[in-house]
Amino acid sequence: MSLVCAPIFLVHLVSIALTKALQSYSRSRLEERTEALNRPHRADEIAHLDHRTERASESIAVLSGLFLASAIGIGTAHLQTPAAIVVLIFLICVLGVVGYVVAGVIGEVFAEPIIDSLWPATTVIRAVAFPLTMGAEAIERIVEWSSGSDKNGPRPASLEVEVPNESEDDEDQEPEIPEKARDLLSSVVELTRTNVSEIMQPRSAIVALPATVTAEAAAESFRKSGRSRIPLYGSNRDDIVGMLLAKDLLNRMLFENDSSKVVPAAIARPVYRVPETKNAFNLLEEMRFRRAPMAIVLDEYGGVAGLVTIEDLLEQLVGPIHDEYDAPAPADPIVPLGGSKFELDASVDLEDLNDRFGVHLPTDDEYQTIGGLALHVLGRLPEPGATFSYEGLDFTVLEVADRSIRRLKMDLQPGSQGADGRTGRSA
Structure with missing residues (x-):
């Protein structure tokens, strides 16, 4: 019996270590290790299958633990005295607890090396534990259905930020998060919701x-x-x-x-x-x-x-990243050129133009800036010199750079206007 229990006990400890490793590993450290060992694609594969492998490894740990418990029960049946039974059970419990703790600690401390080294064997682990994991997932779906939840898929990752309460005492209050850091966190959350x-x-x-x-x-x-x-x-x-x-x-x-x-x-x-x-x-x-x-x-x-x-x-x-080749934007994005003509930065908001000049450019479409309006009317990224008319105003594209319109010229009192008030043409 001991010849059978020893390898099962080893499998039990390895499964515990692998489960703990998959629960606590760092993606960036794993990428560094796999790249250093000339197998960079393994990190991506692990990230894709880590949850499934974790459940399979946990199932193997539970299954092997049940087998060992059954073996203990069979072994104690052959003992003659109650004292011997108590001593045997005590030693096995101590060994099991120590083994569980040590395997768990090793799995957390050496998470990335353990996952990388054992990953080729995880295909067998997932295959052996497939009936158990499928049964567990079926039970989860039944419980979720009975509780009225219609979201049976994996839960999305959440981002939690602890903001200190201003009502707390100053001596117990952690440093306040700077406003720029709050804006960055808000941008990160928004990016997770963006296609x-x-x-x-x-x-x-x-x-x-x-x-x-x-x-x-x-x-x-x-x-x-x-x-x-x-x-x-x-x-x-x-x-x-x-x-x-x-x-x-x-x-x-x-x-x-x-x-x-x-x-x-x-x-x-x-x-x-x-x-x-x-x-x-x-x-x-x-x-x-x-x-x-x-x-x-x-x-x-x-x-x-x-x-x-x-x-x-x-x-x-x-926010926008400018390099040494980007021309600095002027202090005022609207520069008078004399008379009814103005030079505009393409980022000028259409509502600002309406308020400043009393015009009626659209503000309820999918674009909000004068550069977006120009792209919409012209239907393409134009060359400098392209012109178009809109609602009685004439516009000329002055500068195009870095895949976008940068500056335009606006004439509030053009000499001529297209029949429908919305015409686009190239110079």
């Missing part, structure tokens, strides 16, 4: 090149656009075949004596694609883990809906 389609750069704003482009033409596109990555497309703009990096292109052109021998499509990197319904917060984590600073957003039909960068996601948390 990529609400953040992405629209299809019309994407700078893309055909896969047949020459190295010289691609380099010129990088110079003019200021971008570091440009998608390459095949038969049409929905057929994105690769992502061309300016660094890769320039390195290859410098390495080759004849730049005409450089084929941009041959050095393009794989494209990371996500659906437009993808949660923005989850995408930020995935892009960081995959080291993919840019992703192509697909619509429900598989066509290209837009493009999102990790900078776009970070700007949702900390």
